Amino acid sequence: MIQEHPVLKVLQNYFEASAVLTPLLAGFQFLGLLRGAVDSGLLTAARTPSTTQQFAANMNTDIERVGDYCHALDAHGVFVKENDTYRLADMWATLAAPEAVFSFEVILDHAQVLSNLIAASLKNTETYWTLTSAERLTLAKGVTTNPFSPHSPIVLDLFFQSIPGIYERLAQGAQFLDIGCGVGSGLLGTLVAFPDSTAVAIEIAGDILEETRRRAIALNVHDRVVFWQGDAREFPDQSKFDFVHWAHTFFPVESRAGTLKMAFDAVKPRGYFIAPLENEPLATDEDLHTETGRANSLQRLIYGSWGIRPVSHQDFQQELEVAGFDEIQVLNSMLGNFILARHP
Numbered sequence: 001m002i003q004e005h006p007v008l009k010v011l012q013n014y015f016e017a018s019a020v021l022t023p024l025l026a027g028f029q030f031l032g033l034l035r036g037a038v039d040s041g042l043l044t045a046a047r048t049p050s051t052t053q054q055f056a057a058n059m060n061t062d063i064e065r066v067g068d069y070c071h072a073l074d075a076h077g078v079f080v081k082e083n084d085t086y087r088l089a090d091m092w093a094t095l096a097a098p099e100a101v102f103s104f105e106v107i108l109d110h111a112q113v114l115s116n117l118i119a120a121s122l123k124n125t126e127t128y129w130t131l132t133s134a135e136r137l138t139l140a141k142g143v144t145t146n147p148f149s150p151h152s153p154i155v156l157d158l159f160f161q162s163i164p165g166i167y168e169r170l171a172q173g174a175q176f177l178d179i180g181c182g183v184g185s186g187l188l189g190t191l192v193a194f195p196d197s198t199a200v201a202i203e204i205a206g207d208i209l210e211e212t213r214r215r216a217i218a219l220n221v222h223d224r225v226v227f228w229q230g231d232a233r234e235f236p237d238q239s240k241f242d243f244v245h246w247a248h249t250f251f252p253v254e255s256r257a258g259t260l261k262m263a264f265d266a267v268k269p270r271g272y273f274i275a276p277l278e279n280e281p282l283a284t285d286e287d288l289h290t291e292t293g294r295a296n297s298l299q300r301l302i303y304g305s306w307g308i309r310p311v312s313h314q315d316f317q318q319e320l321e322v323a324g325f326d327e328i329q330v331l332n333s334m335l336g337n338f339i340l341a342r343h344p
Ligand SMILES: C[S@@+](CC[C@H](N)C(=O)[O-])C[C@H]1O[C@@H](n2cnc3c(N)ncnc32)[C@H](O)[C@@H]1O
Pocket: 139, 140, 143, 144, 145, 179, 180, 181, 182, 183, 184, 185, 186, 187, 202, 203, 204, 205, 208, 230, 231, 232, 233, 247, 250, 251, 252, 255
């Protein structure tokens, strides 16, 4: 009898198990759909309601292909069809706005690079320096805000208002040190927001620093920032900064103590130290099966191969004490949690 054939049970189990894949595969294709809409300019074009003929003429593409693409974007809630025109749905217009604090294109690029890094993380040969320059840049851009957004300086102004000691110095004209400036989102946004302040920015990767320099010129703050390329532990300038900011989550374990010593020597007496705090490392095995647990486990794969390990808030506090800082506190801010300390 067909109904009793054992393969039927195997098939039934297979179809039940494959249900877990269905949303993943659909999401993967949805990302491809969004990627094509960004790369072709269709997403930007749809900020103005247009017919498929108008899209096709502007993009120099076949009208039927554009029609099918709009249809798929409509099916996914990205486009809204009104009479014979398509426009971006409000939520997607917000996400993909050119002035968005987080660039939509960078979000897509970043997701792709992270996925590639996770897949390659079992190879012993992968390090920060075996990444292509484009991947390194995408990683640096993907973890921060878009400094060209007109909202960025406002967000940074509001953020620093929650730390009155630093805010007053910035408003009067502070000199600050950014350790591991990356592509300079925080650094450059802060310089735009506080026009009397100046900075020194340290970055080990030359390709990243080149991009930051280009951005500084485009934002017209290049005459208020000095760039220093090299390992932060070897930074020679000392004792003149009102505050130091350390992007410690990209620093390998063996560089942490030396970098903190340099930071301590570089900040003025009564000056400030500030650094973002990550999620706490997992406390119990049960936490592993939560959203945070899953995110942390993937972070470990991505950054672990570069010698970077998550540091608990308590361990970070101890590192700061060993370096000589005091008045250590955690700050819950609109931009996440930060650790704050002062030079005695
Ligand atoms: C991703 S960035 C931080 C982002 C930055 N705060 C922003 O707003 O754009 C961190 C940087 O630290 C740099 N870095 C890592 N180890 C370093 C070291 N020992 N000395 C100097 N820079 C280092 C990495 O190359 C990376 O670009």
